[in-house]
Amino acid sequence: MAIDEHSVARSERRWATAMITASATLLAAIVYASLGAHITPPSNSLETVDPATLHVAGEFVEANLGTKVESGGEVVARIVTAQFAFQPACVVVPQDTPVTFRIASPDVIHGVMILGTNVNSMVVPGYVSRVRTRFQDTGDMLMPCHEFCGLGHSQMLAHVRVVAKADFKPDANGRATCAPE
Amino acid sequence: MLRNSRLILAHLWLAFAAFGAAIVLGLWQMWVRSPFAAPLASSENYFMSVTAHGSAMGYVLTTFFIMGFGYFVAETALSRPLPFPRLAWTGFTLGIVGALLVVATVFSGRATVLFTFYPPLTATPWFYVGLVMVVVGSWIWCALMLVAMAGWKRDNPGQAVPLAMFATTANAVLWLWTTVGVAAELLFIVIPAAFGWTQAVDVGLTRTLFSWTLHAIVYFWLIPAYIAFYTMAPQLAGGRLYSDLMARISFVAFLIYGLPVGLHHLFMDPEHATGFKSVQMVLTVLVAVPTLLTVFTVCASMEIAGRLRGGRGLLGWVAALPWKQPLVLATGLSFFMLWFGGFGGLINMSYGMNAMVHNTSWVTAHFHMIFGGSVVIMYFAISYEIWPRLTGRMAPSLGLQRAQLWSWAVGMMTLSLPWHWLGLKGQWRRVAQFDYTDPAISWWTPWMAMSLVGGILLVGSAFLFLWNLASFHRAGRSAEAVPPMNFAVALHSGGTPAALNGFRIWNILVLVLMVAAYAFPIAQSFIVKPPYAVVHRVDRTN
Ligand SMILES: [Cu+2]
Numbered sequence: 127m128a129i130d131e132h133s134v135a136r137s138e139r140r141w142a143t144a145m146i147t148a149s150a151t152l153l154a155a156i157v158y159a160s161l162g163a164h165i166t167p168p169s170n171s172l173e174t175v176d177p178a179t180l181h182v183a184g185e186f187v188e189a190n191l192g193t194k195v196e197s198g199g200e201v202v203a204r205i206v207t208a209q210f211a212f213q214p215a216c217v218v219v220p221q222d223t224p225v226t227f228r229i230a231s232p233d234v235i236h237g238v239m240i241l242g243t244n245v246n247s248m249v250v251p252g253y254v255s256r257v258r259t260r261f262q263d264t265g266d267m268l269m270p271c272h273e274f275c276g277l278g279h280s281q282m283l284a285h286v287r288v289v290a291k292a293d294f295k296p297d298a299n300g301r302a303t304c305a306p307e
Numbered sequence: 308m309l310r311n312s313r314l315i316l317a318h319l320w321l322a323f324a325a326f327g328a329a330i331v332l333g334l335w336q337m338w339v340r341s342p343f344a345a346p347l348a349s350s351e352n353y354f355m356s357v358t359a360h361g362s363a364m365g366y367v368l369t370t371f372f373i374m375g376f377g378y379f380v381a382e383t384a385l386s387r388p389l390p391f392p393r394l395a396w397t398g399f400t401l402g403i404v405g406a407l408l409v410v411a412t413v414f415s416g417r418a419t420v421l422f423t424f425y426p427p428l429t430a431t432p433w434f435y436v437g438l439v440m441v442v443v444g445s446w447i448w449c450a451l452m453l454v455a456m457a458g459w460k461r462d463n464p465g466q467a468v469p470l471a472m473f474a475t476t477a478n479a480v481l482w483l484w485t486t487v488g489v490a491a492e493l494l495f496i497v498i499p500a501a502f503g504w505t506q507a508v509d510v511g512l513t514r515t516l517f518s519w520t521l522h523a524i525v526y527f528w529l530i531p532a533y534i535a536f537y538t539m540a541p542q543l544a545g546g547r548l549y550s551d552l553m554a555r556i557s558f559v560a561f562l563i564y565g566l567p568v569g570l571h572h573l574f575m576d577p578e579h580a581t582g583f584k585s586v587q588m589v590l591t592v593l594v595a596v597p598t599l600l601t602v603f604t605v606c607a608s609m610e611i612a613g614r615l616r617g618g619r620g621l622l623g624w625v626a627a628l629p630w631k632q633p634l635v636l637a638t639g640l641s642f643f644m645l646w647f648g649g650f651g652g653l654i655n656m657s658y659g660m661n662a663m664v665h666n667t668s669w670v671t672a673h674f675h676m677i678f679g680g681s682v683v684i685m686y687f688a689i690s691y692e693i694w695p696r697l698t699g700r701m702a703p704s705l706g707l708q709r710a711q712l713w714s715w716a717v718g719m720m721t722l723s724l725p726w727h728w729l730g731l732k733g734q735w736r737r738v739a740q741f742d743y744t745d746p747a748i749s750w751w752t753p754w755m756a757m758s759l760v761g762g763i764l765l766v767g768s769a770f771l772f773l774w775n776l777a778s779f780h781r782a783g784r785s786a787e788a789v790p791p792m793n794f795a796v797a798l799h800s801g802g803t804p805a806a807l808n809g810f811r812i813w814n815i816l817v818l819v820l821m822v823a824a825y826a827f828p829i830a831q832s833f834i835v836k837p838p839y840a841v842v843h844r845v846d847r848t849n
């Protein structure tokens with residue numbers, strides 16, 4: 127069987143060119159998605175918080191957790207993930223509105239995701255995780271912890287309640303909570 | 308028979324003993340997570356089992372198989388005795404003592420931190436000491452591979468190191484680089500915390516150091532499979548290696564691109580900003596290249612074999628291949644799973660799309676398919692191929708070997724396709740029990756049942772594998788002599804550039820890339836000085 131060295135080299139060059147082109151196309155698609163369509167991972171810049179003191183001072187004190195419409199009109203949901211519960215266990219947000227989640231942990235690593243959405247982030251003690259999103263459908267969605275955080279990890283589960291804009295009624299301080307069932 | 312048969316068999320049997328135990332645990336874990344009531348189900352037992360399963364498969368099966376196979380290649384491909392066999396036994400002893408320490412600490416319930424041991428959850432220090440001993444044992448192997456290759460080069464000046472050995476040494480070099488990250492994490496942060504010498508840790512830094520190891524370790528695991536693709540499959544099919552040069556470029560590319568990309572495991576983490584995540588994302592796209600080159604060269608080599616065997620037309624050569632040869636069959640099955648696994652990998656690395664699947668069952672499915680499927684099936688086939696050389700006995704039945712390989716591939720697809728789907732739909736990872744009464748979850752039941760069937764098939768296949776290996780030892784010495792081990796010869800030999808016959812310039816390149824990719828992400832911890840997190844010990848009942 128005669129295949130000379132030149133034809134081997136030629137076939138390889140062709141294949142390598144095709145594969146490098148394919149990889150470059152893939153890269154271009156990803157770069158377009160991130161720069162053009164702003165589809166990027168959460169927590170674009172670094173923000174730290176002391177896990178030992180976050181419950182006594184600062185934005186993650188208990189009274190400040192949950193959904194709040196800030197003075198500028200931005201909807202922010204602050205959550206503390208701790209062994210083995212979310213605080214609060216239910217977060218209410220308006221439909222079709224930009225929402226920012228700010229999440230911190232006082233103990234170990236946790237993870238947060240909201241089923242049926244692209245909301246997904248690790249929560250690493252020492253740092254603030256931030257996810258911006260917009261919910262399309264109303265209803266209750268599961269928000270489990272997705273990183274092993276100890277023996278009670280499987281029970282660590284919360285909900286996000288998406289309500290129509292008209293039904294989203296923050297109080298005088300801009301706070302909104304899930305109505306008791 | 309080989310001079311070092313006993314050494315190699317000791318490594319491989321230890322690897323497969325760990326595998327046999329771990330796969331039973333894996334099936335039990337699936338049962339616990341499923342809607343069907345399982346015996347002994349509790350959080351304590353489940354996470355203990357996950358820790359044992361992951362450590363045994365990821366650290367024991369792989370490391371000992373790779374070491375044993377490396378010693379085999381060094382002796383057969385170089386046709387000369389292994390240097391310092393006593394040191395090799397020292398490495399083995401260190402490794403087995405370390406592995407036993409891991410087993411003892413895990414099953415005493417004092418190391419339930421999973422095989423990724425993310426701080427500040429902290430196990431008993433002896434769990435980490437056990438892991439370090441396994442790694443140090445493997446470093447001895449790395450040194451022996453380097454010495455063996457250097458010795459051969461000294462005695463054969465100007466000649467190209469046989470490809471199988473070049474690739475094995477590339478893996479040794481890769482492993483030395485890879486383990487730096489996790490070794491730094493364990494020695495400087497985790498072990499001092501576990502002994503109680505420090506009370507708090509920089510969690511972001513531990514994750515960064517672990518990510519250094521996390522991607523390249525997978526290449527450490529898969530390089531033996533690629534060695535079999537390039538040097539064993541074409542030989543058994545009766546063909547030639549299409550291009551020795553391309554093969555070397557692929558192995559060097561694994562070494563270079565496997566390392567500076569680990570931050571892609573931290574896309575969803577808050578301790579790194581967009582900048583370095585995107586730098587490493589770009590480098591990650593490049594890691595697809597060596598695998599794509601391999602697909603071409605291996606297919607071209609197999610085509611030569613098929614045509615020499617009389618195959619005609621565009622695809623007639625495929626049918627003409629000797630699929631009865633277990634290693635040829637395994638190569639086909641492995642490539643099949645590689646398509647699915649590779650596609651899944653592209654989704655994972657895609658910066659934004661990663662959010663869709665991060666820490667869901669999709670990820671578990673992905674690494675089971677690509678490692679448990681594409682790679683481990685080649686560990687089986689390699690074992691079938693080298694066991695006659697280690698024992699001096701021919702296989703009693705190739706049919707049983709083929710049945711084992713088929714059942715493994717079918718089992719792995721049945722197990723992991725439902726996991727992919729559930730993960731895409733949001734099933735999250737690392738959970739002992741789900742609430743199947745929740746309507747958001749109840750529809751999972753048939754998919755969980757299907758993957759459980761896959762798990763049962765895999766356990767059956769694993770036992771058949773161990774049976775097949777044991778039957779070599781039971782068989783009488785065969786009348787026909789075992790043919791010597793030959794690796795595939797390249798279509799055209801000679802002309803290997805010096806750069807592709809050693810690792811000096813590639814090591815320099817790795818160093819440059821690692822500084823570019825990791826210097827800032829690591830230094831950041833010392834510049835920003837993030838608050839530390841208090842150590843949470845799991846080895847004390849409280
Ligand atoms: Cu958790």
Ligand SMILES: [Cu+2]
Pocket residue numbers: 521522523569571572
């Ligand atoms: Cu990776």
